[in-house]
Amino acid sequence: MKIKDYLLAAFTILLALSLSIAAVLFAAHEKRMELAQKEPVSFQTPENLPEELLPTEPTTEEPTTTTEAETVTEPPTETESHSIPSDDSRIYFTNYTFQTVDTSYFDDAVFIGNSRLQGFILYSKIPDLRAYTYVGMTVKSYFTKAEFNINGTQMTAAEALENTPDFQKVYLKLGINELGWVSTEQFIDSYSKILEHIYSCNPNAIIFINSVLPVSQAAIEKDPTLSQEKIIEYNKAIQEMAAKYGACYLDVASIFTGEDGYMPYEYSFDGVHLNADSIQLWLKYLLEHGIEER
Amino acid sequence: MKKQITRHAFLLLMIATMFMALTACSNNNGNSTKETTSLVPVELNITEISQSILDSGVFADELSQVDSSYSEMLMNITKEEYVSAMIYMGSGATAERLILFEAADNTAAAALEEKCASHVKEQAEAYAGYLPAEVDKLEHAILKTSGKYVILCVAEDYSKAEEMIQELFV
Structure with missing residues (x-):
């Protein structure tokens, strides 16, 4: 009898313990499910911005020492190895031959530039283009702003390119964020350093330099730093730089310039950034201006 | 003696039941039925x-x-x-x-x-x-x-x- 009683007591205790453990486990599960639901997060901007993120003031970009203006080499017009197509005289190139290509042409290309080029990448409807683009990129921040996470390391565009295997072509698009700079020479001097850097990564790379696109009159009225005259001046200088370095100047601006010299309203949302439909016109232009490999 | 054991066993069962009820209740925190998380994952389109x-x-x-x-x-x-x-x-x-x-x-x-x-x-x-x-x-x-x-x-x-x-x- 005695043993039976003890067995009964033991069973009762065991049952009570099991029920308690089950209760604790059930409560823990409820808590986990609750944690899966979260409130929306609110964000605050940092109070103090790094200097490089502040709007560019023209005076800060002036060189502190005067330098002699560089002699710009007269661009070659014809060589024995090519002829300028009669319907494409606005394009500067050296010993290249243009051909129409398909999107596989971009497989070994890298696109580097500002928000306008980022728009091209996103709305081109071509997946997996290799691109180092960001809002506000300039010819200087190419070397200074670590915007890209490559294998867990934050890198500048320059460093990212150094870590990009097997690129053969580079498409560049810069200039709109530098319109407020006082000195065209300084802009070109910095742009030239980018070309030199690209060639140091791949001496045989084909560099395509997209001209600075026009802006609309309404955009200029809203933002006085935008200037169609400055854009034209920059593009002329870029064209000369491209010839000097053997890069290919692509006058994409010509397809988005209206008769009045400004970007027509229908191409853009804000007079500066192309809309998704207009990006297809840009893409068509690039596909019609592929270059035979050197 | 037998009565005593039975009484103790019953007491233990009561304590266990109360404990279970307390731990379950403490995780509701007064939430409404609408916000109670479903155990079945929700599929969204x-x-x-x-x-x-x-x-x-x-x-x-x-x-x-x-x-x-x-x-x-x-x-x-x-x-x-x-x-x-x-x-x-x-x-x-x-x-x-x-x-x-x-x-x-x-x-x-x-x-x-x-x-x-x-x-x-x-x-x-x-x-x-x-x-x-x-x-x-x-x-x-x-x-x-x-x-x-x-x-x-x-x-x-x-x-x-x-x-x-x-x-x-x-």
């Missing part, structure tokens, strides 16, 4: 949800769909980190965007949410020096996770967008 939000008029910009392969370029989120994604970006004239992810599970969704939060902070820094008027939208970005789903919305009418998302993203 992110295509339909994104279209509803796009059609609602909360955006000032023209948003266009972007190939999901660009999640890495935009947000440092690789294709392997989600099952599917819907990405809509503005023209570049604004910071507006609408991004939805379906992750493999809740843990993966939590990781995506962290990366989305970092992305918004980075964009706020970039736009502060580029288009300062857009910073307000980024400060009021809506970032919500529901099970294995994550949504990020940066919109002009962020109040209306948040209301919609609260209803659609349960």
